[in-house]
Amino acid sequence: MTGSSSTIRAAITQATWTGDKESMIAKHEGFVRQAAEQGVQVICFQELFYGPYFGIVQDSKYYEYAESVPGPTTERFEALAREHRMVIVLPVYEEEQPGILYNTAAVIDANGTYLGKYRKHHIPNLAQFWEKFYFRPGNADYPVFDTAVGKIGVYICYDRHFPEGWRVLGLNGAQIVFNPSATKPGLSNRLWQLEQPAAAAANQYYVAANNRIGTETEEFGDDAVTFYGSSYFVDPRGNYVGEVASTDTEEIVVRDLDLGLIREVRNSWQFYRDRRPDSYGPIVAP
Numbered sequence: 001m002t003g004s005s006s007t008i009r010a011a012i013t014q015a016t017w018t019g020d021k022e023s024m025i026a027k028h029e030g031f032v033r034q035a036a037e038q039g040v041q042v043i044c045f046q047e048l049f050y051g052p053y054f055g056i057v058q059d060s061k062y063y064e065y066a067e068s069v070p071g072p073t074t075e076r077f078e079a080l081a082r083e084h085r086m087v088i089v090l091p092v093y094e095e096e097q098p099g100i101l102y103n104t105a106a107v108i109d110a111n112g113t114y115l116g117k118y119r120k121h122h123i124p125n126l127a128q129f130w131e132k133f134y135f136r137p138g139n140a141d142y143p144v145f146d147t148a149v150g151k152i153g154v155y156i157c158y159d160r161h162f163p164e165g166w167r168v169l170g171l172n173g174a175q176i177v178f179n180p181s182a183t184k185p186g187l188s189n190r191l192w193q194l195e196q197p198a199a200a201a202a203n204q205y206y207v208a209a210n211n212r213i214g215t216e217t218e219e220f221g222d223d224a225v226t227f228y229g230s231s232y233f234v235d236p237r238g239n240y241v242g243e244v245a246s247t248d249t250e251e252i253v254v255r256d257l258d259l260g261l262i263r264e265v266r267n268s269w270q271f272y273r274d275r276r277p278d279s280y281g282p283i284v285a286p
Contacts, residue, residue, distance in 0.1 A: 006258075006259055006260070007259070008041050008042065008149045008257050008259065009255075009256050010040065010041065010042045010043070010176065010206075010208060010254070010255055011042070011044075012043070012178070012180075012208045012210035012231050012253050013045050013210060013231075013251070014046060014210050014213050014229045014245055014251050015028070015049070015250050016212075017051075017212075017214060021050050021065065024049065024051065025073060028045055028050070029076070029077075031045070032077070032088065034252055035252055036084035040254055041086060042087035042152070043086060043252075044088075044105075044154075044178040044180055044208060044210065045089070045091055045180060046091065046180050046181065046182065046210050046212050047091050047103070047156055047181050047182045047212070048091055048093055049091050049092070050073065050092065051065045051093065052216045052219045052220070053216065055129050055130050056130075056219075057220060063095075066093040067094070068095060069106050070114045073090065073092055074114055077090055081109065081110060081112045082110075087107070087110050087149050087152070088107075089107055089154060089178050090105060090106040091103075091105040091154075091180045093134075100136060101134060102119040103120035103123070103131065103135045103138075104117050104118065104138075105154040105180065107147070107154065109145075109147050109148055110148035110149070115146075118140070118153070118154040119138030119140050120137075120138050120159055121159055121162075122137070122159045122161070122162050122165075123135050123136075129158070142165055143172070144169060144172040150175040151174055151175045152177075153169035153174035153177040155178075156180055157179070157180065157182055160179050160181070160196060160199070164283060166199040166203050167203055171272075174203075175205050175262055176207075177200075177203075177205060177208070178207075178208045179210070181211045182211065182212050182227060183212075183228070184225035184226065184227055185228055189228070192211070196232075197234045197238040197239070198238060200234040200237075201237055201238030203271075204266050204269070204272075205236055206234065206236060206259075206262075207234050208232075209231060209233075209234075210245075211227055211229050211231055212229070213227050213228070213229040213246075213247070215227075228248075229246055229248060230246075231251070231253050232244040233255045233257065235257070235261055236261055237261075242255050
């Protein structure tokens with residue numbers, strides 16, 4: 001962690017499904033350009049940004065959305081990152097090889113360099129979240145990427161219910177953790193309000209959490225759910241940075257983040273000093 005006192009301008013998006021992959025990618029290329037006009041230095045899209053949230057059903061036709069990472073979509077956004085000097089976190093459906101598929105986020109630096117990827121570790125399998133049909137669990141640890149704006153980690157949707165990964169990202173030096181999601185109303189509403197601020201405070205870094213909006217009825221008919229947006233940033237004390245986004249409006253949520261606050265908070269509350277990993281054995285017991 002640099003301990004820099006610099007302030008960076010960050011953005012997350014919440015968007016509706018257009019009906020096809022190409023127009024969805026074009027929409028998000030537009031988001032990058034709009035964000036650049038506002039001076040944004042880093043942006044993250046929602047989970048599986050270029051498709052519908054197909055975990056609603058179990059249908060092998062959605063395997064066609066998977067592609068290599070790096071690959072064609074990362075290449076398009078590498079060019080945009082370079083043009084606008086913007087770090088981009090790109091959540092996509094990854095095919096390592098036929099039949100080996102992951103829920104992945106690629107990280108592209110502000111000079112257009114592909115830095116690497118995070119693969120979602122925790123894969124749900126319950127009604128309307130049939131993700132084990134589509135994804136293997138991530139197998140590449142919890143990387144933190146040293147970008148032009150600071151050290152960035154990624155934790156994807158269902159991951160957020162597991163505090164262990166949040167902590168590993170902190171131990172690996174993350175200053176900002178992006179949590180792209182696809183979350184529907186119900187039991188998750190209270191957890192959406194609670195978990196990311198708690199993780200930010202417990203691990204003393206910024207968290208950016210974004211969710212889809214809209215109802216993908218044309219894709220899934222009566223099975224479709226209504227995603228409720230409510231995207232937000234929280235600081236290392238667990239406080240919202242600005243307002244929480246709307247529940248139903250497409251938005252680019254732009255916030256200024258003072259990275260110097262991380263050092264200030266950690267100097268006040270020495271959670272990393274006072275950890276007792278020697279006593280945590282039961283956490284990793286099978």
